Each structure stands twice: as C-alpha cells, then as structure tokens.
Amino acid sequence: xxxxxxxxxxxxxxxxxxxxxxxxxxxxxxxxxxxxxxxxxxxxxxxxxxxxxxxxxxxxxxxxxxxxxxxxxxxxxxxxxxxxxxxxxxxxxxxxxxxxxxxxxxxxxxxxxxxxxxxxxxxxxxxxxxxxxxxxxxxxxxxxxxxxxxxxxxxxxxxxxxxxxxxxxxxxxxxxxxxxxxxxxxxxxxxxxxxxxxxxxxxxxxxxxxxxxxxxxxxxxxxxxxxxxxxxxxxxxxxxxxxxxxxxxxxxxxxxxxxxxxxxxxxxxxxxxxxxxxxxxxxxxxxxxxxxxxxxxxxxxxxxxxxxxxxxxxxxxxxxxxxxxxxxxxxxxxxxxxxxxxxxxxxxxxxxxxxxxxxxxxxxxxxxxxxxxxxxxx
Numbered sequence: 001x002x003x004x005x006x007x008x009x010x011x012x013x014x015x016x017x018x019x020x021x022x023x024x025x026x027x028x029x030x031x032x033x034x035x036x037x038x039x040x041x042x043x044x045x046x047x048x049x050x051x052x053x054x055x056x057x058x059x060x061x062x063x064x065x066x067x068x069x070x071x072x073x074x075x076x077x078x079x080x081x082x083x084x085x086x087x088x089x090x091x092x093x094x095x096x097x098x099x100x101x102x103x104x105x106x107x108x109x110x111x112x113x114x115x116x117x118x119x120x121x122x123x124x125x126x127x128x129x130x131x132x133x134x135x136x137x138x139x140x141x142x143x144x145x146x147x148x149x150x151x152x153x154x155x156x157x158x159x160x161x162x163x164x165x166x167x168x169x170x171x172x173x174x175x176x177x178x179x180x181x182x183x184x185x186x187x188x189x190x191x192x193x194x195x196x197x198x199x200x201x202x203x204x205x206x207x208x209x210x211x212x213x214x215x216x217x218x219x220x221x222x223x224x225x226x227x228x229x230x231x232x233x234x235x236x237x238x239x240x241x242x243x244x245x246x247x248x249x250x251x252x253x254x255x256x257x258x259x260x261x262x263x264x265x266x267x268x269x270x271x272x273x274x275x276x277x278x279x280x281x282x283x284x285x286x287x288x289x290x291x292x293x294x295x296x297x298x299x300x301x302x303x304x305x306x307x308x309x310x311x312x313x314x315x316x317x318x319x320x321x322x323x324x325x326x327x328x329x330x331x332x333x334x335x336x337x338x339x340x341x342x343x344x345x346x347x348x349x350x351x352x353x354x355x356x357x358x359x360x361x362x363x364x365x366x367x368x369x370x371x372x373x374x375x376x377x378x
Contacts, residue, residue: 003298009074016078019051024082026348032085038163039206040085048086049118057096062112069239073246073301080250083348083355085204087121087160089247094240095122098168101232102184102223111166111186123164125155125187125210126233133368135237136230138182140212142171148218151185154211161208162198164189169212170233173226181228186221187212203358204351234309241316241363242304245297245323248359252290252330255352259283259334279337286330293326314376317369324366327356 005013023044032041048054056071058064065071072093079088092115099111099122114120131137140153151171161167167187173180187194193215198208223229260283263274273279296319303315331353335342342349360366 005070005074009070012071013074013078015051016053016075017081019047020078020082020084023047024084026351029083029085029351033204036085039200039204040087040160040163044084045086045121046118048088048092049116053088054092054096054118055116057093057100058112058116059100062100062108064112064116069242069301069304072239072243073297076243076246077250077253080247080252080355081254083251083351085206087123087163087206089240089243090123090159091115091121091164093243094124094236095164095166095168097236097239098124098184098233099223101236102229104224106220107186107223120165121160121163122166122168123158123161124236125158125161125167125169126237127156127158128154129156129209133364135364136182136234138170138172140169140171141174142183142185143174145216148216149185149222151187151212151215151217154209156209157201157207158210159201159205159207161210162189162196163206167194167210168223170229181226182230182233183226184223184229184233185217186223187215187217191215191217201358203354205358231309235305237363238312238316239304241320242297242300244359244362245293245300245319248323248327248356249290249294249297251352251355251359252293252326255330255334255349255356256283256286256290258349258352259286259337262338273337282333282337286333289326289329293323296322310376314373317364317373317376320364320369321366321373324360324369327360328366331356 052065053075055064056067056075060066096112096115099108103111111120111122115122128139140151140155142149142151151169153171155169167189169185169187171183171185173183193213194210195213196208196210198206201207263279263283264272266273299315300319303312306312334349335353338347338349341347344350
C-alpha cells in the first residue's frame with residue numbers, strides 16, 4: 001500500500017506544522033492555559049480558520065474544502081505536536097461533521113460557513129454519566145410540545161461545551177410514552193433551563209457538565225427530518241476516534257524528540273545518559289511503539305468512513321488498542337527517563353503525558369476496545 005501523501009496533503013501538513021511551531025510554543029500554550037478565560041485563544045482559533053483548517057470537514061457545496069479522513073489526520077498530527085487547547089476536535093471535526101451529515105439545507109447554510117470562518121463554535125453534547133462505553137445509551141428525552149420540543153437530560157464531560165455558541169444535543173424522541181429514535185437538536189447555550197458547570201480536565205482542556213431541565217427549542221432546531229440519527233452519529237464518533245488517534249501520534253513524536261534531546265544533554269558519571277545502553281534500549285522501544293501507532297493511525301483514517309459497520313468497528317478498535325498502549329508506554333518511559341523533572345509543570349513532558357493519558361481513555365479505553373475486538377473475532 002502506498003502511504004505517500006499527495007502534494008496538497010503534504011502542503012496541508014507543512015502549513016499546519018509551521019503555524020504550530022511559530023505561534024504555539026510551550027510558553028505561549030502555558031500563557032493561554034493560565035490566563036485565557038475560555039481555556040483557549042480566540043486569536044489562535046481565528047488563525048486556524050484563516051489557514052482553512054476549520055473548513056476541512058465542510059463539504060465544498062457548503063463553502064468548505066471538502067476534505068476527508070486523511071486531511072483531518074494530517075491536521076490532527078500537527079495539533080497533537082503542539083498540544084493545542086483550541087476546540088478543533090469538538091467543533092471543526094465532530095460538530096461540523098454532525099451538521100454536514102444530518103442538517104437540512106437551511107441548517108447547513110446557517111451553521112457550516114460560520115463554523116468554517118471561525119465565527120461560531122459548536123460542540124456535540126452526546127456523552128452521559130454512567131453509560132461508560134455504551135455510546136448509544138442516551139437517556140436524555142425530547143417531547144414534542146406545540147411548535148417545538150422540550151428536552152430534559154444530563155450530559156457530561158462535553159469538551160468546550162461552555163464556550164460553544166451552539167450545542168448539538170442528542171436525545172431520544174419520546175412518542176406515546178415510549179423511547180423513540182435518536183435525534184440531534186440545535187440548542188443555543190443561553191437557552192432557558194440549560195445549566196452548565198465548567199471545569200478543566202487533567203490535560204488542561206476546558207469541559208463542562210450540563211443539565212437540561214425542560215429546555216424548549218423550536219421545531220426547526222431538530223437536525224434533519226427527524227429520522228433515526230443513531231447510524232450517522234456512530235459514523236461521526238468513529239471519525240472522531242480516528243482523528244484523536246492521529247493527534248496521539250503527533251504528541252508521541254514530540255515526546256520522543258524531547259526525550260532523545262534530554263538524553264543527549266543530561267550528563268551523569270561524566271557522560272550523556274543517552275550513551276547508557278539500557279536507556280538506549282528504552283528509547284528504541286519507544287520508537288517501535290510510535291511506528292506501530294503511526295501505522296494503525298493510517299488504518300483508522302482509511303477505515304473510519306467504511307460503510308460496513310463491522311469492518312469499520314474492528315479496524316478502529318484495533319487502532320485504539322495499539323495507540324492506547326503506545327500512549328501509556330511512551331508516556332511512562334519519557335517521564336522516567338527525565339527523572340523527577342518529568343512530572344513537573346515547568347517541563348512540557350508532563351503536559352504531553354497528561355494529554356496522552358486522556359487520549360487513551362477517550363472514545364473508549366484500551367481494555368474496552370481490546371474486549372470489543374476479541375468479541376468480533378469470536
């Protein structure tokens with residue numbers, strides 16, 4: 001199989017990397033993390049829009065670039081290298097693809113150009129407490145009332161939910177007292193009855209829990225025609241899983257580079273510690289894990305749009321297992337090879353370690369996907 005990127009794809013990767021290297025160094029990221037009220041920089045977000053990165057997943061018919069999984073993978077590689085705090089995965093990938101997949105002409109025309117231009121931010125509010133890895137176990141309900149719907153439920157750990165101008169809330173349509181098909185509603189963040197509790201996760205990413213207490217939305221807020229959205233949402237989540245695998249590879253590359261550089265400069269017993277054979281073996285093992293993760297990231301990008309759900313699920317579970325194992329191994333080895341400094345906030349290694357730990361748990365942890373893969377083989 002040919003893994004060579006096209007000229008346009010290589011240009012996309014190079015452009016994103018230059019932007020991150022120029023405008024998103026470690027000290028710049030630290031300043032954003034500590035001082036930005038929303039947990040990310042609107043200036044950086046606009047910069048991503050100016051580069052066209054926010055339009056990657058917007059179809060050409062809606063004014064976007066019409067990119068696919070490979071282009072998203074390349075963008076996420078650069079984002080992982082820079083540990084960007086901006087809501088790229090939440091808004092430019094998950095929310096954008098949800099609107100593109102389910103929205104009618106009017107909804108797409110209203111939302112997609114604004115998202116691509118960086119004028120609005122959207123977040124998919126899907127996960128709920130207590131569901132663990134049952135990603136379609138949605139307890140939030142929506143009842144038809146008059147000219148619209150009333151939504152009641154609880155969503156948890158919604159990345160950048162408190163900063164989103166638009167929330168895409170998944171809920172089960174309640175019909176005749178029974179739980180009906182899955183639907184997605186456009187809910188403004190200032191809606192009456194919507195309460196959000198904002199916080200930061202272990203890796204510094206802004207998130208929130210939200211409670212919807214009889215939130216009324218008009219009928220036009222229902223994405224699409226009300227058909228069961230479970231299959232499209234599953235496809236969007238699988239696309240997001242592939243994207244976060246690509247982000248992990250970018251972070252792993254930077255973590256390895258930082259570790260090798262430290263081993264060259266840190267001296268012990270009169271020589272650089274990188275000359276000690278035992279430590280060389282550890283770094284060689286880190287390289288092996290990263291290259292395996294890179295290969296599986298390619299597999300995830302190729303398979304995440306597969307129409308056969310079984311083939312898609314099997315490939316993505318395999319990728320998440322290998323990449324999750326790499327996140328844990330490489331992160332732990334990098335911290336140990338840096339000694340006590342590896343866990344300090346002043347060193348970027350600890351921040352990469354935390355992000356990789358979070359990635360290993362997102363979209364299903366390693367153990368879950370290993371069990372899922374084994375079940376499919378059985």
